Amino acid sequence: MDIQKLKAFVELTETNSYTETAEHLFTTQATISKQIMSLEKELGIKLFSREHRTIEITDEGELVLEYAKQIVALKDEMYEKISEHKREHSLDLVIKTIPSISNYHALELISEFHQAHPEITLHLSEAESYELIPALQNGSADAVFMRIFDMDESEFEVASGEEDKFVVVVPKQHRLAGQTAVTMQDLKAENFLMLGKETNLYDPVMKLINQAEFTPEVIYEGR
CATH class of the missing domain: 3.40.190.10 (Periplasmic binding protein-like II)
Structure with missing residues (x-):
């Protein structure tokens, strides 16, 4: 069973719109329609009733929805665990910075570190300031360079390098x-x-x- 079909099904139950579902999943309305029809054929049931241009989930669809959500969630969790395992067992270092990093001594420190440790693959990218703390929290960054104002430092190890x-x-x-x-x-x-x-x-x-x-x-x- 194609996991993308289940994802499209779950998304469609939340939006009740083929257009919005296609936008959320970065595809076309026709593709979503084909995925739903294919899933219905595979399961041998009707997932939605389509009357008067409205979309309403059927009783059979409600039954499938419970399991579809679990399958999609488990798939996402699996990929997250795989990414976490790769990060823990690799010599990759992911650093995200504010766009104006070039104005600070931090960029020189990163460059010096990169030259001193060629065995470590460095991934350096810019992000808006509001994206940096979430990047630490969800594990998509190992370290960030940002400006600190009234931040609760108890959750992170913080080193202040310069003062603006x-x-x-x-x-x-x-x-x-x-x-x-x-x-x-x-x-x-x-x-x-x-x-x-x-x-x-x-x-x-x-x-x-x-x-x-x-x-x-x-x-x-x-x-």
């Missing part, structure tokens, strides 16, 4: 350009260009602004 500071960037002719220090109150009437909410730099900046008790005029959010 927030700065304000203004045009040379701006009224604040000649000052050696700027307070948040000085910026109350200014337009803000900031990194977006999906980055982990947004909340700390907003926290400083909230402490200064004003609502910023954000005219641009970027990544």
Whole structure:
């Protein structure tokens, strides 16, 4: 029995839409339809009733669904265990970093480590900041380089290598350009260009602004 047919069946029971199911499984609506029909033929039952362009699971389909979910879940668990076993018994090192890693000394350390240990296969890739902690938690990364603000460090071993500071960037002719220090109150009437909410730099900046008790005029959010 093709596991993909069961996966399509389980997904279709959740979406009740061939179009959405195809999108979720990165295939076509026609492929999903063929997989369901093939599964019905293989099992000798009707999994769905199709009346008035609506999809409704049959009693026989409900019976199959219970087992299909278990089979799909076990398949995913098996592949996860295999990947975990490979990682534990191989000399692969997976490191994920923030996109601006080139601005930090960490990149030099990684390069030096790679040259000193050619026996280890290094997999280095960039990821958005919100993806890094989940990568550690689900085992898809062995180590990450990221910025730390108010993170609970009890779950991980953390080594701080460098320290960043927030700065304000203004045009040379701006009224604040000649000052050696700027307070948040000085910026109350200014337009803000900031990194977006999906980055982990947004909340700390907003926290400083909230402490200064004003609502910023954000005219641009970027990544």
